[in-house]
Amino acid sequence: GQQLNQSPQSMFIQEGEDVSMNCTSSSIFNTWLWYKQDPGEGPVLLIALYKAGELTSNGRLTAQFGITRKDSFLNISASIPSDVGIYFCAGGYSGGGADGLTFGKGTHLIIQP
């Protein structure tokens, strides 16, 4: 089956630092999504990417859909305490088909005061 390799597994950073995480896949996807999940809650969509090479920003967040369609990265600039949480990448197929999303194992972001 498809596998997503998400790295790093965890990050310990200082407030104000920039953050970068990425996902790679053994298969091609035509959708890459980035979610943030807080404890006891469902994942919240941060950025959705639907085209190879697409670079999209949402406030301090920037994500790119790799040109090979097998990878994506998420950058967070000038981190703040509320950025703490688990970030998941997810690959999928839009426009019909039989599959939902395949998730990476998550990146646990911890911000040290």
Place this chain on the structure above:
Amino acid sequence: DAMVIQNPRYQVTQFGKPVTLSCSQTLNHNVMYWYQQKSSQAPKLLFHYYDKDFNNEADTPDNFQSRRPNTSFCFLDIRSPGLGDAAMYLCATSRDHRGHVFGPGTRLTVT
């Protein structure tokens, strides 16, 4: 606000006692999914409905069933819960697999 609603947020059931989790949506999305998320793991797709068509993942146990009586509602039935079925169950919706929106989840405890 348009959203995905899951009830209850917390469910406790006994080993072997059937349990039903519910999901409703006000987004008018045509696809509804059920994911299982165990502690410190990524969500794992169980099955989904694309309109009225049911799509089961190959490794989803037979113990898990789903019903979608109309566009807005979808149910997850666990016929005989085991201790290994304790998890967060996440409902999600999308329009043709674009822009998945997740509900807040139901945390299931099996005693």
